Amino acid sequence: MNITQAFAVITGGASGLGNAVAQYLAKRGAQVTILDIQEGPGQLAAADIGEQARFIRCDVTSESEVNTAMESASKAMGGLNFLINCAGVVGAGRVLGRNGPMAGDFFAKVVQINLIGTFLCDKAAASIMQRNTANADGERGVIIHTSSVAAFEGQIGQAAYSATKAGIAGMTLPLAREFAAFGIRVMSIAPGIFHTPMVGGMPPDVQASLGAQVPFPARLGRPEEYARMVESIFEIAMLNGETIRLDGAIRMQPK
Secondary structure, three states, X not given: OOHHHOEEEEEOOOOHHHHHHHHHHHHOOOEEEEEEOOHHHHHHHHHHHOXXXXXXXXXXXXXXXXXXXXHHXXXXXXXXXXXXXXXXXXXXXXXXXXXXXXXXXXXXXHHHHHHHXXXXXXXXXXXXXXXXXXXXXXXXXXXEEEOOHHHOOOOOOOHHHHHHHHHHHHOHHHHHHXXXXXXXXXXXXXXXXXXXXXXXXXXXXXXXXXXXXXXXXOOOEOHHHHHHHHHHHHHOOOOOOOEEEEOOOOOOOOO
């Protein structure tokens, strides 16, 4: 499929990698709908992109909200054939911290947003995509997860985050196998250290130090590079059921 034929929903699209994806895809000719719990930033993000974008407030942990938002997005765009899951939280914290053991509710909240939220969006989008008219390759849609290198080399303090990102990577293949019957591909991208707003708020010397840890290129990843990978996955039909590391060959140390 060509990106100009994309009717894309981007969760977490009000900021960070999700916003970069929304902006990039719209510039390439796609229709985009931003789903985010941040209403103000979400509205501004859609307005900044222009007439090819719209915003729908959605809490990805709410099954009813997700189902309604996906249906609304499909109607607003005249279709839905592309989902990019970027909504998530870092959820950093030691299991045995200075103030005592990590609360189970904290761990559960990270799982609810990152992992279950991704699943709920996958399910709702795939339910709509299965009704699409297939193209010459039999394709009806594409789903992308945002995993992380933390899925493979989780650092101290990332127990909750790493568990969710490993879960996202782990459900990619079984979903791709199941959805193959409907012509829907499922992929994951595992980014390394990218220049997101969180990293951008760090002192310049800390940013430089993080970039220097990347073997090559020795710099922070650019959000547009993530967005370009998203476009490639949509357009290359043989990409299915896999997690792609987008990390400059970095392998994270314990801390």
